[in-house]
Amino acid sequence: MVEYFEVVKVEKTKETLDVTLEERDKGVDGYAPEQLRPNGFHEESTVRDYPIRGRKMTFHVKRRRWVDTETGKSVSKRWDIVAEGTRFSKEFAAFF
Template sequence: MNENPYMMLAKVILPSEMTEYFDLVKVRTDEYAQEQRLHLYLDEKDITPEGHSGLTPNGFYEESCMNDFPIREYRTVLHVRRRRWKDADGKSVSKDWQMIAKGTRYSKEFATFLKEFLGYIPDYGQIAPETISHKR
């Protein structure tokens, strides 16, 4: 099987639902406030939501960003774009993803780890919108 080596690596470092339902489309690094950051860009795969028929693709919603486990010396930021479809009545339809821990900008797995390790989920790791480039 000739699997994309980037997706093989993504399967090791990302939550399983990410690589099952999203494609890694871009990787970049930068530095912000003397902190190295790794940005992983993920687009939802073109799989229509269950229980719906006759849907037509309608692009993506605005990307969401979340912090995930650091990788080496890099703070990891996941940029996730969810797909949008339209039904026959023109109503937007999408899958309901629950990837972010409630009240945070952390992946569920990372938030659980922080809570177990620290006893709470710190808010200093929030992603400031002005620090993220939305350009692909």
Template sequence: MAAYLNENLTSKGFHAEVVIQDFPIRKKATFLHVRRRKWLVEATGELVSKSWDLTAKGTRYTKSFADFLKGLFGQLPFAHSNIELVRHAENQQTLI
């Protein structure tokens, strides 16, 4: 959005919410609800917004959480619940 620093922008609402799963906190699932704002460039009538690259490709996990799971399981586990992931991670730590 730095390209629009000298432009008059008007807020025009938000894009649809995206839900992203992150590291569990105190053994509870953590879901981030992200909404990106839309802006109208008054001089051109163009709608612009910042593009964020928050998730690992093909997942709804944050990049750091996906890397953690890949390190733990060798791949991203799609069939595990969040609590099972936390329990497995705790067991791995006690075995080391």
């Protein structure tokens, strides 16, 4: 995760730990860097993970968008970090 996302904010309360991650600007596989123009972020996703030291752990993930300058289509990387049908990480969902 740290290779592809940057921690931009951490909020800690007595009961929760919220970490905001933004995707690093590394482009999209299959596209030349000059073929893509940054186009902001997708809507933030929330992923719940294993509790840490008695605190509920939540990741707020912001994925980048780019525009293909040749076609005008929006492109982004595909991530597979959330268990299908849940808002939990795959590892945490498998635990249940």
